[in-house]
Amino acid sequence: MHDAPDPAASAAATRSGTSRSTSATIAPNILRYLARVAEEDGVDLRPVLEEVGLDATVMRSATLRVSYRQGSDVIRRALERTGDEHLGLRVGAAQHLTAWGPLGLAMMAAETFQEAIETGLRYQNLTGAMLVWSARWEDDGYVLRADLPDPALDPAVAVFLIEEAYSSVATLTRLNVGASFAPEVVDFAFPAPRDTRPFEELFRCPLRFGAPGNRLVLPARWVRATQPGRDSITYTSTLELLDSQLASRRDQQDLLEVLEVSIAQSLPDVPSFVEQARRHASSERTLRRRLAECGTTYEALVDGVRRERVEQLLPRPESTLRDISRQVGFADVRALRRAVRRWHGVTPVELRARLLERRGGGRRGVSLTSGGVSA
Template sequence: MPDVPPRITSPGTSRSTSATIAPNILHYLVRVTDACGVDLQPLLNRVGLDPTVMGSAELRVSYRQGSDVIRQAVELTGDEHLGLRVGAAQHLTAWGLLGFAMMAADTQEEAIETGVRYQNLSGAMTVWSAGWEDVGYVLRADLPDPALDPTVAVFLIEEAFSSVVTLTRLSIGASFAPQAVEFAFPAPRDTRPFDELFRCPLRFDAAGNRMVIPARWARAAMPGRDPITYTSVLDVLEKDMTSRREQQDVLEVLEISIAQSLPDIPSFIEQARKHASSERTLRRRLAECGTTYEAIVDGVRRERVEQLLRRPELTLRDIARQAGFADVSALRRAVRRWHGVTPLELRAGLLLREAPTSRPRA
């Protein structure tokens, strides 16, 4: 094997849970659950994703929205391997223009590195990295938040590796199999679906989530390789990446400003003035991100409430005051809208999931 080059990562891949992403996973999640006889549309409606919105090519959903839908979809289906099924249901077009670029790459290694570099455009909810290691060519998937709900964490890692294997078989050969796959989460009760899908040695309770790809497959030529097409598509992706990065910067700046101001909520006019922008320009930039100032405030408040509910010594009155609500009744209405439960029921669930006896996180 040649000298080991630096690991490939994507600019800005330290994705926060406030990031906005393409809803690719949710589209395939709906397809899979529909086939199981479970209608997710009422759930999608509750988080603001009605059919018209979901059909928009420009739609971006928050990481929080995606996580909520996934968690509740797993509960509704009762399918502990739902992530595997969603990944295996995907097609070569699942990653949009990025998938087209990967198909036009010269080798599988170049295709993977392209996917990693532009992962923020693909709707990925994990953070990918790749490179040669002592054991071979390694693709790693990390979670953006180590405190992510364990149910969502397991789903995301299953979906991530399942989709990679599925799309690789579709692009370079049905006989493809990794050299090994390691998962940081505990072994499920039934590992047969993993054996059937990956067809390689598996390890659970590992130090991290990684897939080792045999060198011959990493260096395999892509059937659709086309240098001219590949270069042309990369130019488009680079421009889109720059635009998305600028949009995300706007969201993060506003979220930080709101979080630092709680319990007070700065007005939209104050935010525009603070960040040297006109109201019209700031509103347009938020519209380009697929959101509004009110939605950002709601998201920051929600995150703050969830943090405060994890502190048993705080009363609901304390939490309402610190999160900027007028009274406990307003807090209750907000929590009911976000989670469909009362604040005390949400607190009980959060504390139960984080208790020492809860399932270890992925």
Template sequence: MSDSTARAHSPGTSRSTSATIPPNILRSLAGVVADGYGVDLQPELTGVGLHEAVMSSAALRVSYRQGSAVIRRAVELTGDAHLGLRVGAAQHLTAWGLLGFALMAAATLRDAIETGVRFQNLSGAMVGWRAGAQDAGYVLRAELPDPALDPAVGVFLAEEAFGSVVTLTRLSSGAEFAPQSVEFTFPAPRDTRPFTELFRCPVRFAADENRLVFPAAWARRPMPGRDPVTYAAVLELLEGQMVSRRDQQDLLEVLEISIAQSLPNVPSFVEQARRHASSERTLRRRLAECGTTYEAVVDGVRRERVEQLLRRPELTMRDIARQAGFSDVRALRRAVHRWHGVAPLQLRAREERLDG
């Protein structure tokens, strides 16, 4: 089998602190856990810098690190092992903005799938999508952004990914849709009924990859809302958004690398503007267009560095504070508590258990 459409920019190739992902999953997640479990996720969102006013902004972008932290806490707070399925089933096309309209206006379901894969970086996807034809039908694959991802977050993302695909296909193409088969890489849960109830097809666990097979007849099926003129017009707008997004991601990655290479000293904002031949006002505006600030970028890089250093048992808290650019151990403790809700030693112990 050869993939007819590949990822435009793999999430695995970008630094996990870059805030470049539309927060569609987090918004849907917050609504599901509030309505279904009475859990308010805003404290968790605020804890990673996503304050209530910020979450309502259409320009907001989040990082994989922010998204993973909120997802991990949501699974813990609800105790729902199938939370990803429920969030996927709550998705709707209009939450994807222009991309949602492009999918509805595509000629066939296969065209819609390939359009979604082509512009996946605008959809808020937190997995990497690949699609292609094979003898059994049309296959959609979902790849996790990081092999070392927290297992609970990985399960959530895989469930949400295929849950949303099936839900959106039924909304746009026909409520009777069912995949030919669905496969997940994680082990089978004790109760598999939520999977068979949602997908209405054979579901396999502990597979080599996460994949969903569309029956060939469904892949060829015309979309009810197909409109070639609208489709072409929306694609032109999406291409413009992709160029803008690449520029934003490039800026964030360059800043993050600059900060990471300078630690424990953090370059001032004035110095960063000078390095990038930009005025402070222009650099501040460009970061605002990315939905972030220089302080938030610095915080993300420091967080990543601290988490790396905590995995080295020979380092003391004083060593870690100094190498990550904190004034003292107390400042380190405050930052780790803000990021994770625990003390540095507790976080180190938790990481050791996960590594073991």
């Protein structure tokens, strides 16, 4: 379950002109299981992880947080290297609640399955998935929704994340409350794959592809059932620990958002790190330490803000590559192209088409060029 935007994050994003926070960090649970599953296929992801700063020592850290961007990049590379169109299903099915640490324990100790789900939703900022989760009772049952927070996300990565999300729900539910569990129905917003048998074998229920949204409908009898591992004392004490962790995360996120706002408001110029330390009445050493505790660096924040601004400007027909390069502080169009390729694995023109398609708009027959817009 993913870092859900909170009001402070939304306010900061609005002030900075960005659509959401670029500094969101997650526990690397997905990446750890992804590396394990890829290894079964003979694919070593260690070089890919090291390229984004996640060597073996770092990945073993219990306190490690990785950026949403790092996670997306590793997943995209893993999909390319394995060639497995059902990689997300396999990664989800390989998991256990113990990977979620104290939150997993709290969910196992909850009185009912519904209470376990609501606990997961409440503390989803502390988990390692990369989606925004919500749940509510609807006409056909208790519906668990998973939404993608990034409109510019690579479509293959988006499919992976939804597959992994619902696969892990089905797998962990069977481990926690009973092997016979099956959803009422699962809706996927992406088109049906060539082979749907892995989905049928995993979910054991009707499936609908190309649906308006991603929905997993849970039967009422399972949602209201008491859990075999329920323990009120363990549940209460674990929630106290989670509340403490959540407060610490919010403090960290506040720092990142303030820095993002400062960077975004200054573009195309970027305040130096020395200037940022002065603005926050902090020494450079202290500010670097605080950013390290957040799992990031000032350079990564600058890169994230630039990326967000590029993704805002690309869909605008009047924006040329030269204009965009100038507005985000790149030296020239070549630097912009290299950055977009690094972020998304595509050219700026390809990314623009993707953004327009995902937003359901854009002028047909209009292409982005270096110096202007041509039909």
